[in-house]
Amino acid sequence: MRMRAHPLGEVRAYGELMLTELRKVIPSFLTRVDQPDRGLRWSEYLSDVRIRLDGAASGLGTTPETGPSVTLTDFDEDAENEVIAAALYPYSEKTDVQLLGLVSNMDEAERRRIFEDLVGDRANRRHKPGRAMERPHYRFDIVCDFGAFRDLQRHRLLTIDWQRLSTRLGSAPPDGLIEEGFGDEWETVMDQADHLYEKIRADIGSDVAQYVVPLGYNIRFVMEMNAREAFHLTELRSQPAGHPAYRWVATEMHRQIKEKAGHRLIADAMKYVDYSDVEWGRLEDERGSEKRRTRDV
Incomplete structure (x- = not known):
């Protein structure tokens, strides 16, 4: 139903192809998908909302080109007291409000x-604290390259929403290209992509123009998560074997939880967030892979 409401015709077409194939194996689950007063009406609703919001946003202007950034835009001021109260809740005989009051009056x-x-x-990053860490939340506004975004987009226990991919937020060449003397070639290719993007955007529209944007261009998106998911994301995505772009996002999230939100107890408990040198970490990972390949021969 969502694919039927998509602005791109190819997405709508693939949605119909998928529906045809799925009806061969689970027909009873799909009887209402294309009924006029059920699935079709739902798709119309989704399409109408998208068109209305797109129109409302079109008059807001654009934000100037910017480099990678991570900004903590919203968080719970009293998060650590809330976590402690939530941790005590299943073991006590007090109400939620009573526990929060008791914790607020405790000394540090x-x-x-x-x-x-x-x-x-x-003992390791897979040992995650319990449900109490789901009490506080963090919302981040992020700009990073599209390739790194696609890795971060895979996380599911959070809210993620993104803007259309474009060339208007700039790009940054990988360090290796500059070191090897390919900086000029990079700029030429990215400029060509930018000109092509703007032409297609003007002639056909911004949805279709996304197809020609290389992965190296930046995209802006938001991620909102509770502290328990923040443990998982920051500790996993900061590991030395990870890509430098999303490693930076993960460590910057952690730094702002500690410094901007002031949640030092929570941040310090994320002890497997890895700030170590990115290139050295990837080198060690490659050495480990080579040892395994040699051993398997």
Whole structure:
């Protein structure tokens, strides 16, 4: 139904092809998908909302070209007290409100002790604190290259929304290209892509123009998550074997949780966030892969 409401005709066409194939194996689940008063009406609703919001946003102008950025735009001021209260909840006989009041009146040492009890002895990054960490939330506005975005987009236990891909937020060449003397070639190719994008955007529209944008151009998106998911994302995506672009996003998220939000207990508990040198980490990973290949021969 969502594919039927998409602005691109090819997406709508593939949606119909998928529906045809799915009806061969699960027909009873799809009886209402193309009924006029059910699935078709739902698709019309989605399309109408998209068109209305697109029109409302069209008069807002554009933001100037910018480089990669991570900005923590929203968070819970009292997050750490909320986490401690939520951690005590299943073991107590107090209400949610009562527990938050009790925790707020504790001294710092007692709050820290209970928080450390919640986190426990994490032997590795897969040992995640419990449901209490789902109480606070963080919302980040992010600009990074499209390739890194596609890796971060795979995370599911969060809210993610993105703007159309374009060439208007700039791009940054990989360090290796500059070091090898291919900086001018990079600029030439990216300029050609920019000119082609603007031509297609003017002639056909911004949805179709996305097809010609290389992965190296930046995209702007938001990610909103609770602290438990922040553990998973920042610790996983900052590992030395990861790509430098999303490693930077992950470590910057962690830094802002600690410094901008002031949630030092939460940030310090994310002890497997890795700030180590990116290139060295990737080199070590390649060496490990080579050892495994040699061993398997």
